[in-house]
Amino acid sequence: MGEMGAADVDGPMQALSGDGEEKILVSVRLRPLNEKEIARNDVSDWESINGDTVIYRNNLSVSERSMYPTAYTFDRVFGPDCSTKQVYGEGAKEVALSVVSGINSSVFAYGQTSSGKTYTMGGITEYSIADIYDYVEKHKEREFTLKFSAMEIYNESVRDLLSTDTTPLRLLDDPERGTVVERLTEESIRDWNHFKELLSVCEAQRQIGETSLNEASSRSHQILRVTVESSTQEFLGHYKSSTLAATVNFVDLAGSERASQSLSAGMRLKEGCHINRSLLTLGTVIRKLSKGKNGHIPFRDSKLTRILQSSLGGNARTAIICTMSPARSHVEQSRNTLLFASCAKEVTTNAQVNVVVSDKTLVKQLQRELARLENELKNTRPDAVTSDSTAVLREKDLQIEKLMNEVAELTQRLELAQSQIENLLKASEGSGSSTVWADPDHHYPKLRVRNSFRSDNSVSYSLISEDPPSLDLGARSFDASQCSDEQSSRSSEASFIHLPVFEENFLSESFSTLHSISTTNSVGNDLHEKKDADGQTNQNFDDNWKEVQCIEVEESSVSQYSNSNTSESRPYGFEESNMPSPDIKTDTLGLTKVGNEERANQEVKSPPLKEQKGLNDLQSAFIIPSPEKFSPWLLEAGLSESRSFLVRSRSCRATFMNNSPGFCFKKVEAYESTPLFGFEKDFPGRPEGFQRKRPALKHDPDIERLSGNVSRNSICSSAVNELKEESVGTSPDWRIASVGSSDMGLIYVAEYLVSFFFIVICYNIQDSCYGMLD
Numbered sequence: 165m166g167e168m169g170a171a172d173v174d175g176p177m178q179a180l181s182g183d184g185e186e187k188i189l190v191s192v193r194l195r196p197l198n199e200k201e202i203a204r205n206d207v208s209d210w211e212s213i214n215g216d217t218v219i220y221r222n223n224l225s226v227s228e229r230s231m232y233p234t235a236y237t238f239d240r241v242f243g244p245d246c247s248t249k250q251v252y253g254e255g256a257k258e259v260a261l262s263v264v265s266g267i268n269s270s271v272f273a274y275g276q277t278s279s280g281k282t283y284t285m286g287g288i289t290e291y292s293i294a295d296i297y298d299y300v301e302k303h304k305e306r307e308f309t310l311k312f313s314a315m316e317i318y319n320e321s322v323r324d325l326l327s328t329d330t331t332p333l334r335l336l337d338d339p340e341r342g343t344v345v346e347r348l349t350e351e352s353i354r355d356w357n358h359f360k361e362l363l364s365v366c367e368a369q370r371q372i373g374e375t376s377l378n379e380a381s382s383r384s385h386q387i388l389r390v391t392v393e394s395s396t397q398e399f400l401g402h403y404k405s406s407t408l409a410a411t412v413n414f415v416d417l418a419g420s421e422r423a424s425q426s427l428s429a430g431m432r433l434k435e436g437c438h439i440n441r442s443l444l445t446l447g448t449v450i451r452k453l454s455k456g457k458n459g460h461i462p463f464r465d466s467k468l469t470r471i472l473q474s475s476l477g478g479n480a481r482t483a484i485i486c487t488m489s490p491a492r493s494h495v496e497q498s499r500n501t502l503l504f505a506s507c508a509k510e511v512t513t514n515a516q517v518n519v520v521v522s523d524k525t526l527v528k529q530l531q532r533e534l535a536r537l538e539n540e541l542k543n544t545r546p547d548a549v550t551s552d553s554t555a556v557l558r559e560k561d562l563q564i565e566k567l568m569n570e571v572a573e574l575t576q577r578l579e580l581a582q583s584q585i586e587n588l589l590k591a592s593e594g595s596g597s598s599t600v601w602a603d604p605d606h607h608y609p610k611l612r613v614r615n616s617f618r619s620d621n622s623v624s625y626s627l628i629s630e631d632p633p634s635l636d637l638g639a640r641s642f643d644a645s646q647c648s649d650e651q652s653s654r655s656s657e658a659s660f661i662h663l664p665v666f667e668e669n670f671l672s673e674s675f676s677t678l679h680s681i682s683t684t685n686s687v688g689n690d691l692h693e694k695k696d697a698d699g700q701t702n703q704n705f706d707d708n709w710k711e712v713q714c715i716e717v718e719e720s721s722v723s724q725y726s727n728s729n730t731s732e733s734r735p736y737g738f739e740e741s742n743m744p745s746p747d748i749k750t751d752t753l754g755l756t757k758v759g760n761e762e763r764a765n766q767e768v769k770s771p772p773l774k775e776q777k778g779l780n781d782l783q784s785a786f787i788i789p790s791p792e793k794f795s796p797w798l799l800e801a802g803l804s805e806s807r808s809f810l811v812r813s814r815s816c817r818a819t820f821m822n823n824s825p826g827f828c829f830k831k832v833e834a835y836e837s838t839p840l841f842g843f844e845k846d847f848p849g850r851p852e853g854f855q856r857k858r859p860a861l862k863h864d865p866d867i868e869r870l871s872g873n874v875s876r877n878s879i880c881s882s883a884v885n886e887l888k889e890e891s892v893g894t895s896p897d898w899r900i901a902s903v904g905s906s907d908m909g910l911i912y913v914a915e916y917l918v919s920f921f922f923i924v925i926c927y928n929i930q931d932s933c934y935g936m937l938d
């Protein structure tokens with residue numbers, strides 16, 4: 165028999181025959197009573213019947229019968245009279261000789277100490293090797309290589325039994341071969357005698373100690389391994405030049421007895437702990453494997469199970485021979501052994517033929533596979549490929565055409581929208597001012613807000629006091645809750661802030677073509693202290709007026725309001741209040757002062773008058789304050805003859821410079837913590853029953869947002885923007901009632917103007933408060 169070098173089998177291993185699943189072959193061997201047992205008059209309670217059943221002959225009590233079965237059936241049960249050769253022949257041979265066919269196999273001996281494990285496994289190992297040699301001799305056409313290795317697991321350390329070096333060996337995980345014992349000596353068996361010598365070496369190396377039950381008790385788990393490598397030239401025709409490689413393990417386990425039973429102590433007790441640890445894990449693995457392989461199997465919990473993993477439910481055929489003493493004194497351990505055997509017989513393994521393909525053979529196999537694939541590719545019909553490509557291209561063309569149609573449709577929509585925008589812009593330009601832009605996305609105009617107090621073309625609308633009958637309308641006290649969250653809770657009478665009121669002469673100064681509407685944005689510090697001063701005072705006043713924000717809006721947009729009945733177009737719902745009609749005030753406002761009464765009388769018939777009337781309506785809608793906005797300081801200051809309204813002027817700045825003395829504060833009471841708004845609840849001079857409806861346009865939240873410590877301009881601008889957004893979702897009644905639907909963009913402009921004026925006035929008062937607090 166020629167030998168193969170290691171390089172010959174150093175290649176990938178392939179497994180053949182996937183249908184190798186089978187259960188572990190489990191046999192039970194009963195030994196006869198030994199001398200010690202006989203000496204102490206122990207009796208044999210176990211008996212083998214029918215070759216596969218072992219029964220407990222002693223009469224059991226009722227309770228014991230319910231706990232323990234009296235008969236156990238296995239693949240084979242060998243009685244005390246059975247020879248080891250018979251045990252091997254019927255319980256291990258078939259499994260052990262699988263190794264010559266490239267199938268891994270293992271034969272276990274399991275049982276308590278002195279039950280005959282070593283006695284049984286020694287014979288099985290020798291019979292197996294003898295049969296293997298016999299097989300080799302009968303198959304001269306194949307080349308076989310037998311290698312022998314031996315190890316023991318003693319106190320959870322792996323030791324090489326063929327080496328005098330007692331250094332524990334490490335276990336390595338190999339992806340193909342599983343757990344591998346590092347540097348384990350492997351001897352090629354030259355002949356039978358050589359094999360016998362190796363067995364002698366192992367026996368001499370194994371840890372043996374004396375226990376109370378066995379004078380030569382094996383204190384370790386011994387694993388004798390024979391690896392059979394064989395060529396496949398005549399065995400598997402199409403795998404010529406490949407090699408079959410398999411191992412057979414002969415495992416003589418240490419005693420499974422309890423330490424107390426073996427009367428172990430000292431070193432023996434320690435050995436027993438380690439032995440039982442491995443055996444406990446082995447029992448757990450077998451028990452779990454008997455219930456299936458789905459869950460976690462703790463192979464790695466002990467070195468014994470780790471090394472034998474492939475033999476326990478893996479790629480191996482396995483035979484377990486459970487040895488037991490028939491003595492009554494060992495009945496408990498015998499039951500344990502039978503229980504282990506009962507679990508083991510439920511475990512299945514999946515043995516496969518292991519073929520080692522050499523690199524050279526592997527290259528040839530891959531070359532053949534490549535050639536086959538190339539032929540298949542060449543033989544593929546080209547027209548089939550072409551037809552497939554044409555279909556794909558046709559589908560893509562359809563998709564492109566569909567997308568083109570969608571693009572054309574969207575383009576048309578875009579052009580239509582652009583034309584609408586242009587029309588709206590033209591309408592705006594035609595009305596004189598182009599400061600209102602249509603927003604096709606939001607359907608409302610954008611307001612251009614600028615800080616242009618000096619704008620000569622602007623017409624300023626300022627909150628003034630003019631008309632005695634409108635005393636209670638001429639000024640407003642604002643509620644801080646509308647503008648300031650943080651200050652709203654401080655409302656008190658002392659916190660009323662007096663709004664600046666303009667004298668009538670302030671009105672006469674200013675008016676021109678309506679171009680823009682502006683309102684004072686800030687009130688100078690100490691304004692009320694300078695009201696009686698001279699020119700110097702005027703200068704100071706002028707300095708204190710830092711900025712005026714102007715909102716430019718086209719006249720035509722404002723004039724739209726004149727188309728409606730002014731009494732119906734009041735945005736704040738004064739109908740339910742006791743307030744005088746704001747329309748009257750509005751008519752008086754502006755028209756009287758600017759000498760344009762005729763325009764007011766003509767109303768909607770003439771566009772300019774219509775425009776002016778609309779502006780007046782707008783003013784009334786905005787300027788007429790809610791009763792809760794009245795400032796009590798006006799009442800106290802004797803300014804009851806004045807009324808507030810918006811006055812148009814070319815320049816707010818000029819107006820204030822020329823007429824600032826009339827712009828007076830009679831009384832201002834402000835505390836450091838005084839809220840800018842929020843005094844309406846405590847306003848003592850509020851007319852009874854004067855409750856303003858909350859406007860459809862929700863100014864209060866907007867004003868609240870304006871109360872932060874941010875720059876005024878940004879506040880105002882953001883407020884306008886917010887109002888613009890909010891107005892989209894708002895449906896003010898006044899807007900619907902007062903205008904037609906022909907030019908909704910202008911309606912929105914007016915709507916924003918109203919909102920904006922409201923905010924600006926609030927902000928003026930805020931500035932006044934700041935100035936007073938400073």
Ligand SMILES: Nc1ncnc2c1ncn2[C@@H]1O[C@H](COP(=O)(O)OP(=O)(O)OP(=O)(O)O)[C@@H](O)[C@H]1O
Pocket residue numbers: 194195196198244275276277278279280281282283284378380381382383417418419420487
């Ligand atoms: N079937 C048998 N027929 C006759 N003698 C046997 C048989 N089985 C075991 N013996 C004897 O019983 C004694 C103990 O056997 P053995 O050493 O094999 O037990 P063991 O299970 O290996 O014990 P330990 O676990 O302690 O190593 C030995 O002297 C052995 O010759």
